[in-house]
Amino acid sequence: MGISDRKQREKAEREKRIIAAARMLAERDGWGSVTVRRLAQEIEYSQPVLYTHFVNRDAIVGAVALEGFGELGPILRASVRQDANPTDAILDVATAYLQFAFERPALYEAMFVLPSGLRFAKSDTPQVLRDTFGAMMAVVVPFCANAEIATESFWAALHGLAELERHGRIRATHRDERVRHVVAMFG
Template identity: 80%
Template sequence: MGINERKERERAEREQRIVAAARMLAERDGWPSVTVRRLADEIEYSQPVLYAHFANRDAIVGAVALEGFAELGPTLRKAVRGNATPAQALEDVATAYLDFAFERPALYEAMFVLPTGIRFAKSDTPQVLRDAFGAMMAVIEPVSADPEISTETFWAALHGLTELERHGRIRAPFRAERVKRIVGMFAMAK
């Protein structure tokens, strides 16, 4: 292995340590606790080393969010039961989405709430975002004449439910009933 390859590997490993530390701190103490200074202390690097990898905290949050999208897409695809009806597939994905959000609250917050600089629905949208969107659209397509708009609406509904429940504005015990109603709206749309 040449010197350049080793340096590139070490750089990638440092970036991964930074992202992993940010994710761990956020899950443990919340995103307000994730500062460049605290990350530098956590991984025992100087702040300039972190800034050599990420322009600012938002860029670190963006890297965490990209990891989250890389996990979300496969999670949604795996959730769909074999031989599921279109309505069952919608319910499987909706349930998996909500489970993902509530099992990984800090990761979800990085993906959908905090500033990241990640562009959605643009020509330069990262592939992992496209893949997560595609996992949702795969279950919307059989029931929609306009799957792209319907997928955006389905996603928005799930995100709204997530945020309202996360902040105690709707009753958590009725999550499954709300999922059934959303599925009913989309399953009858075509």
């Protein structure tokens, strides 16, 4: 292994450490605690070293969000029961999406709430975002001629439910009933 290979490997490892530290701090103390200074202390590197990997905090949030999309897409796909009819499939995905939001609140916030620099529905949208959207769209297709718009609406409804419940604006005890109402809009 040459020097340049070793340096690239070390840089990739530092980047992974930065992302892991950001996730850990956000999960433990909230995203307000995630600063470049705090991350530098956490991973025992100087702030300029962090800036060689990420131009700013939003870029770090974006890297965390990309990891989150890499986790969410497969979860959504795996949530659909093998023998599910189209209505059950969309219900499975809706339930899995909300479960993800509540089990990983800091990650969800990075993906869908905080500035991240990620661009959706553009020519340069990262593939992992497209794959996650595709996991949602796969269960919407049987119901709609314009599956992209319908999937955006489905996603928006789920995101609204997640955010309202996460912030105590609606009762968690009625989550399943609300999900059934969203799914019924497609039936």
